[in-house]
Amino acid sequence: MNSKLKIGIIDYGVGNTYSIFNALSYLNYSKVLITDNEREIETMDALIFPGVGAFDEACNQLAKRQLVSVLNEQVLVKKKPILGICLGMQLFAKSSDENGLHEGLNWIPGKVKKIDTNNQFPVPHVGWNDINIEKDEPLFKNNTDHVHFYFDHSYHFECDSKFISSWCDYGTKITASVQKDNIFGVQFHPEKSHISGLKLFRSFLSSI
Structure with a gap:
């Protein structure tokens, strides 16, 4: 593990930043910074x-903090390498x-749309759900297929299957994670998903 990795958690006012910071600190990553500063990023x-x-x-917050161009x-x-979480992925x-x-x-072609379960399940989709892994590397190399993660969302990312690394069944097929080159995203919250989430953070960061 490269604990000297410098990891920036992007702060644009709508993120679960401190929970992520605490998870990475637990994994002994010591150079973690919550920032919206262009030079630091x-x-x-x-x-x-x-x-x-x-x-x-x-x-609005990304524009207000002038973060789009630096990102x-x-x-x-x-x-x-970047990992988007929940709305961050969307x-x-x-x-x-x-x-x-x-x-x-517009980093990954696709649209974010309201979840439609044909009234089978409540929306928002809140709680634990197992996922079907399509691509082990790099996000899921430490997790097994059908591992549980914690979700909390009403909208989901519809995109070409070639960008989908995992999905879950919630009355409809919901994209659970995406990847394209150096860009990775998860719809669920690894920082709220206990050991499974810690394993995912470790997988992402150890691949760098």
């Missing part, structure tokens, strides 16, 4: 992009239907 080896709340407010530079040009999409139509970062 540029010095990081890996980024974590949390998110809780509504898509439009998240977009585009670090992720798309410098190819820095912001990778081209657009979202939540509270009207809003443009995302």
